[in-house]
Amino acid sequence: MREEALGVIEEVLKSGRTAMVEYEAKQVLKAYGLPVPEEKLAKTLDEALKYAEEIGYPVVMKLMSPQILHKSDAKVVMLNVKSPEELKEKWALIHENARKYRPDAEILGVLIAPMLRPGREIIIGVTEDPQFGHAIMFGLGGIFVEILKDVTFRLVPITEKDARKMISEIKGYPILAGARGEEPADIEAIVDMLLKVSQLVDELKDYIKEMDLNPVFVYEKGKGAVIVDARIILKERA
Amino acid sequence: MENDRIVQELKPFFEPRAVAIIGATNKKGKVGNVIFENFKRNKERGIFKGNIYPVNPKLDEIDGYKVYHSVEELPDDTDLAVIAIPAPFVPDTMREIAKKGIKAVIIITGGFGELGEEGKRMEREILEIAKANGIRVIGPNCVGVYAPDTGVDTVFLPEEKMDRPKSGPIAFISQSGAFAAAMLDWAAMAGIGIGKMVSYGNKLDVDDADIMEYFMHDDQIKVMTFYIEGVKDGRKFMEAAKKVTKVKPVIALKSGRTEYGAKAASSHTGSLAGQDVIYDAVFKQTGIIRAEDFEHMFDLAKAFAKCKLPKGDRIGIITDGGGAGVMASDAVAKFGLRLAELSEETLKFLKEKFPPHAVVGNPTDVVGDTDAGRYRLALEAFVKDPNVDAILVIVLFQVPLLNEEEVIEIIADYARKSDKPIVAVAMGGKKTDRYARMLEEKGVPVYPTPERGVRALAALVQYAKYLERGNAE
Numbered sequence: 001m002r003e004e005a006l007g008v009i010e011e012v013l014k015s016g017r018t019a020m021v022e023y024e025a026k027q028v029l030k031a032y033g034l035p036v037p038e039e040k041l042a043k044t045l046d047e048a049l050k051y052a053e054e055i056g057y058p059v060v061m062k063l064m065s066p067q068i069l070h071k072s073d074a075k076v077v078m079l080n081v082k083s084p085e086e087l088k089e090k091w092a093l094i095h096e097n098a099r100k101y102r103p104d105a106e107i108l109g110v111l112i113a114p115m116l117r118p119g120r121e122i123i124i125g126v127t128e129d130p131q132f133g134h135a136i137m138f139g140l141g142g143i144f145v146e147i148l149k150d151v152t153f154r155l156v157p158i159t160e161k162d163a164r165k166m167i168s169e170i171k172g173y174p175i176l177a178g179a180r181g182e183e184p185a186d187i188e189a190i191v192d193m194l195l196k197v198s199q200l201v202d203e204l205k206d207y208i209k210e211m212d213l214n215p216v217f218v219y220e221k222g223k224g225a226v227i228v229d230a231r232i233i234l235k236e237r238a
Numbered sequence: 239m240e241n242d243r244i245v246q247e248l249k250p251f252f253e254p255r256a257v258a259i260i261g262a263t264n265k266k267g268k269v270g271n272v273i274f275e276n277f278k279r280n281k282e283r284g285i286f287k288g289n290i291y292p293v294n295p296k297l298d299e300i301d302g303y304k305v306y307h308s309v310e311e312l313p314d315d316t317d318l319a320v321i322a323i324p325a326p327f328v329p330d331t332m333r334e335i336a337k338k339g340i341k342a343v344i345i346i347t348g349g350f351g352e353l354g355e356e357g358k359r360m361e362r363e364i365l366e367i368a369k370a371n372g373i374r375v376i377g378p379n380c381v382g383v384y385a386p387d388t389g390v391d392t393v394f395l396p397e398e399k400m401d402r403p404k405s406g407p408i409a410f411i412s413q414s415g416a417f418a419a420a421m422l423d424w425a426a427m428a429g430i431g432i433g434k435m436v437s438y439g440n441k442l443d444v445d446d447a448d449i450m451e452y453f454m455h456d457d458q459i460k461v462m463t464f465y466i467e468g469v470k471d472g473r474k475f476m477e478a479a480k481k482v483t484k485v486k487p488v489i490a491l492k493s494g495r496t497e498y499g500a501k502a503a504s505s506h507t508g509s510l511a512g513q514d515v516i517y518d519a520v521f522k523q524t525g526i527i528r529a530e531d532f533e534h535m536f537d538l539a540k541a542f543a544k545c546k547l548p549k550g551d552r553i554g555i556i557t558d559g560g561g562a563g564v565m566a567s568d569a570v571a572k573f574g575l576r577l578a579e580l581s582e583e584t585l586k587f588l589k590e591k592f593p594p595h596a597v598v599g600n601p602t603d604v605v606g607d608t609d610a611g612r613y614r615l616a617l618e619a620f621v622k623d624p625n626v627d628a629i630l631v632i633v634l635f636q637v638p639l640l641n642e643e644e645v646i647e648i649i650a651d652y653a654r655k656s657d658k659p660i661v662a663v664a665m666g667g668k669k670t671d672r673y674a675r676m677l678e679e680k681g682v683p684v685y686p687t688p689e690r691g692v693r694a695l696a697a698l699v700q701y702a703k704y705l706e707r708g709n710a711e
Contacts, residue, residue: 129472129513129516131468131469131470131471131472131516132469132472132473132476132516132520133472133473135516135519151515152515152519153515153516153518153519154519154522154523155472155476155516155519155520155523158523162523165522
């Protein structure tokens with residue numbers, strides 16, 4: 001796990017960057033068994049068409065560039081791409097948008113991903129406190145985190161009890177537990193993710209500065225969860 | 239072994255055989271004079287049992303005490319040095335202390351790391367000398383130690399200006415000296431007993447973790463209270479706290495419940511992570527009870543100092559005023575506790591004994607024409623009732639037929655003999671305050687509002703549960 005993740009991290013550091021693009025971050029997460037979608041990085045249009053075929057339409061296209069970390073601002077994410085024709089069209093558009101946004105943008109490729117069924121959105125994050133070290137954050141996504149700041153923290157490493165307490169102590173917990181007749185969300189999947197992120201950060205604490213898994217879709221009980229977008233900021237090499 | 243080490247190392251700070259006051263002077267109001275006076279007075283009172291050695295190269299005698307001209311001249315039983323000389327002279331003095339073999343030093347002097355580079359350099363130098371010679375240092379820039387039972391008092395605010403609290407089972411630990419001094423003064427007025435106080439200022443060497451461990455082994459101390467500004471070694475603090483909270487409750491007040499300010503964060507998570515949420519996490523993971531404010535901290539400390547721990551969260555309420563009972567019931571819900579469902583026996587017993595206009599139930603209202611006897615009956619039933627884990631007794635001392643001293647005796651008696659925690663609430667003015675103190679003197683924590691009484695019970699319940707689970711996680 002650690003070796004595989006370190007390989008990805010070393011590559012990024014070698015290229016003189018500390019901000020990992022989504023694709024790289026997800027590889028690190030995947031190395032620790034965290035649920036990321038079946039995605040592939042296409043370097044050429046032909047590869048993109050091939051991967052889209054394998055994954056099955058509709059797909060999502062996301063352009064990966066170290067200079068473009070706010071992908072929606074740069075309009076380099078295309079959702080619900082339904083056919084090879086549309087993919088070709090969007091391929092051109094996505095590259096044009098990238099150039100407009102950052103003419104100097106280095107383009108690593110385009111991530112071809114399946115369209116995911118929406119679930120309840122959560123955020124899992126990591127930050128480093130100067131006195132206490134790395135802390136893990138959990139909260140509900142969207143307005144809950146943006147406006148209400150309904151999040152909770154624990155220092156890494158956390159135990160299973162910590163993870164369960166984190167989930168149940170946020171104000172929005174009833175939304176996960178199943179409010180107004182909704183089916184409960186897959187709490188076990190969240191517990192599992194929190195523990196894996198904790199382990200990942202604990203083992204890679206010398207490398208990782210900050211991390212956001214945002215959003216993560218959590219499905220109904222027993223149906224798991226999937227990390228939709230992820231960012232990892234590495235520490236400068238000492 | 240490790241525990242023995244910390245106890246042995248820190249013991250001279252609290253129980254020195256002989257204290258050297260370096261910078262002692264006869265000039266009234268000077269730090270070196272106030273500290274000398276503190277020790278001298280406590281010696282005269284028979285509290286401080288050690289020897290007092292003032293050190294000052296320019297004096298031969300202060301108030302009948304022989305003054306030593308240098309550290310070198312000090313008698314060999316000196317095991318604590320209190321330094322109150324200007325910062326630039328401290329490193330050299332430390333070298334002399336090392337040579338003399340003194341292993342405990344309190345540096346009262348300010349003007350070190352808090353003032354800039356030169357100060358920081360001196361701090362490093364002092365620390366190196368300390369480390370190389372096995373010396374433990376409290377301070378610099380601090381008020382040091384207050385231990386009323388052994389007469390150690392390095393608080394340089396004179397008794398004429400600042401009262402000292404009586405002894406008790408509460409330890410108080412504060413980085414800030416000003417806060418520590420104000421707190422001691424207030425505790426004296428409020429009648430809160432402080433067994434030991436440590437204020438370590440710049441925390442060059444001895445830190446929160448060390449002190450916590452020492453107090454964990456100190457039988458006098460039942461509960462620790464902390465005023466925290468910042469922690470230097472976060473992980474050491476957490477390790478110590480996890481260990482200590484499994485033995486004794488630790489209550490912390492963290493100042494600055496605001497965000498870092500303009501902290502550069504590249505991630506969303508980073509921007510949400512203020513110092514405050516991190517401390518919240520630290521406290522949750524280590525079992526430290528977080529106090530909202532000063533008042534809250536001592537409300538809880540008082541309860542831990544005086545009460546047994548409850549076996550559960552079912553609260554029984556006895557009152558002589560209906561409104562106060564309702565307020566208490568609301569607070570029970572607010573703090574996540576449960577109102578006890580009284581047993582059949584309790585209900586039957588009280589209905590038989592009480593006049594028909596008294597309200598038997600939970601709360602049980604002994605009503606405004608009560609005498610002390612009804613409190614006795616209610617307490618007897620509640621203490622026996624297996625459905626009640628903890629008892630809140632509300633006494634409006636103002637009611638006409640209630641003999642105050644009798645009811646105080648009754649409550650104190652049940653608090654002593656019952657294995658359930660009993661806290662009291664007394665609402666009122668000056669006269670009530672007097673009775674509240676009498677009750678506290680007899681070992682029952684008293685609160686001025688039902689809400690604060692219930693909040694204290696909630697902390698007891700929370701900590702009892704924590705101990706039951708065996709850990710914070």
